[in-house]
Amino acid sequence: MIEPTTTPGRADEAVATPPPSLWHNRPYMLLMTGKTVEVVGSGMATFAVPLLALALSGSLVVAGVIGAVAQIGALAATMPAGVIADRWDRRTIVVACSVLGLAAWGSLGVAWLLGGITTGHLAVAAFLAAVARSVYEPSESAAIRHVVPTPQLGSAMAAVQGRSAVASLVASPLGGLLYAVSRVLPALAGAVGHLVALVCALAVRVPLGDPVRHRSEREPMRREFDEGWRYVMSIPFLRASLGVFALVNLTFNGLYAGLNLHLADLHTPPFRIGLIDGVGGAAMLLGSLAAGRLIARFRVGPLAVVLLLVVVVGTAVIAFSGAYAGYLVGMAIAGLAVPALNAGLIGYAAAITPGALQGRMNAVLMLCTAGLTPLSPFLAGVMLSVWGPTWTFGIFAAGLAASWAIVASVRSIRRIGTPDTWADDAVVWPPRGAAGRGEASERP
Template identity: 45%
Template sequence: MRISVLGRSVILVSVTPEAAAEPALRHNRPYVLLMAGRTTQLIGSGIGSFAVPLIAYALTGSVAQAGVIAAIGQIGGLVMTLPTGVLADRTDRRKIIVAGAAIGAACWGWIAVAGFLGWLTGWQLAAALFVSSVIGTAVGSAEAAAIPYVVPVTQLPQAMAVVEGRGAVASLLGGPVGGLLYSVARMIPFLANAIGEFAILVSTFFIRVPLNDHHDGPREHPLRSLAEGLRFCWSVPLFRAAIGLFAMVNLTINAVVIAITLHLVRDHTTPFLIGLLDFVMGAATLIGSLFAGRLLNRFRVATITITALALLSVGIAIMALAQSYPVYLIMFGVPILLAPALNAGLGGYVAAVTPHHLQGRLSSVLSLTFLLSAPLSPVVGSQLLAHFGLGVTLWVLAAALAVTTVLVGFMRSLRQVGLPSTWVHHKITWPAPGESPER
């Protein structure tokens, strides 16, 4: 699960009457191809990700070592997130996606073959996860930057809601399908991961329009380009305040997921039932995405954010009290219903007001909200579980999320994000390097 909070200081601009006459998104061929390929890739990745802790535990026999392997797999994405954002703004985004998907397909294809032949080790799995996180970050930055380029500003809220929905579909299918495939043969989920990578390669190959601006003449140094992106994000009060707090939110929630997953593995719970947890989270996200637009049109993002985090805190505390599988199912579902409105609202707003030439760097910097916590979540969840048991682990994580929720409630800049009806009237004017931003 990923929850992120974003924001911008804005400048009023005019909106042309033609903006309201844009064709429906389903007739936007580049957008449809991007969505189809990325959705298939995410489904394959979800199926493969389900098998990772199970295979890691089978290879090592230790929940602690299994958590370390999962953490190593996240380091590549953390290290490369800012460079890939620069790359997405300086290089043909279509080529980035195609090349990254080719590497990913080859990587997971090899892991599946090595597993079938009995050659797979924990270190090989960790290396595959590391490479996958690097190329996944590059592909994600390029695709995220391409969406605002091919979608009109007036349709970005709808487009971002579809992005939330596709993630929900991937979560909905990844766990149960992964569990079923794992029951047939342990390496089949990794083969599905390779097929998903190949799917986005093919779909993106058939996109015949540019996904970023053409640059003539000399380009600035990559470090200067990165510095510009960082200055742009640092100029936004909401982002400065939110990145640390929401890294903590993601760390806590994902630590809960890994702790409960490893607890169920250790208790010899069937893979299908473990995968059902992902199914419930995916179903809740999909249902939430269906009414996310209505919520955003009625409530400010601050209200949705605080309510969602409070529900999650209470849900983790209830799981700590009950420690039963049916309660895990319910508490993994109900609090997540508000997450799509939160993510789609702020994600659409930020994409709408950010200049096209900064979209890649914006995406990479904002990804730090999630990636800063990604390597720590498996370690925190697994180590707390190994040393203190599930009950103490859940109480500690519930308390951490409750404190974070209180701090988020004091973020004045979060309360200043308006309703979606105001987004099309705002856009940031970002100057050339060395000039002062307009205010």
């Protein structure tokens, strides 16, 4: 059963006292502020990685491989990150990840001062930064769930989507401008972002998880790892999400990576490349402003089907326009729909999951849905080299359309209601009367 997200030992007061607004929730605001700055800084650095790889190697395939190496780092760390998030102090985890990200991006600046960056060093730095991000995210997501009451989760997750929108809006264009001044400046921006996240995490003074998880009498890590898998596979909505959104991530990220590589290969100015992501970010920011109201007013399941169709339309415009203006329009259309789509589904998953399983639930979903993502930049680079942009973008858009058809047919997604009904779907874990069958029970 999901516990109220209150300070331990004060559940009675939580029932009697309305929760403060998110703006007055200090731990939530610190977590959001630190992560927002980190996402923007890391976004600048990540944006510059394929451009720098292409400049160093002169090969689209090598640039795609380095992008894939970073994705592999993120994937390899994802599942252990979930166990770690549910096992140890989440504030400490966030601090450690911020230090690792700071070292990874900062090392590129040091190498530049000492004589130059190699493709191998770039790959290692991108790999370590991706590991830091993957370990950070389940801990931060679980921490937000702990400090935000269930009725506010929809709004909180919409704000998280707004954070991503802000990053997309400013990170790539600024990354392009910084890259035009010096190839190392985006990496230094990534280091600064991690430094701010570190300071904000150190300022959080409340527990960010279930204290029982941090006692010495813990389950073996392998058993906790297995429990996370069993939990996700026992919930029809979570189980159905795994394959569907793996395909969504593969195709959308492939289209985006291919678009950046194609424009870089045409020697498009970095700022113009970044502007495409900036337009998408502006659209996401607008979409995030409406996301909370949409989620509160409409059933999230049918809403998700409609919003994913909008994303499909946007990617189709990108695929078949063949012009820079069309790329801008397509990214704007897709970006408007993404925040409410993600916030609704992620918020529902967090609302129905017990607090002690938050990290592992997030990690299993990230591992499975992002499992194919390392292939995105690699496939984009190879397909562009063999077939050119039209066929490459068209294939990725067709894959996204197929994922929409699957989502529209999944009942466990279509049945999701508005946030005021999510508590009724809260999962009892371990399940009552289902021992040995791997089935979860919903709260009456």
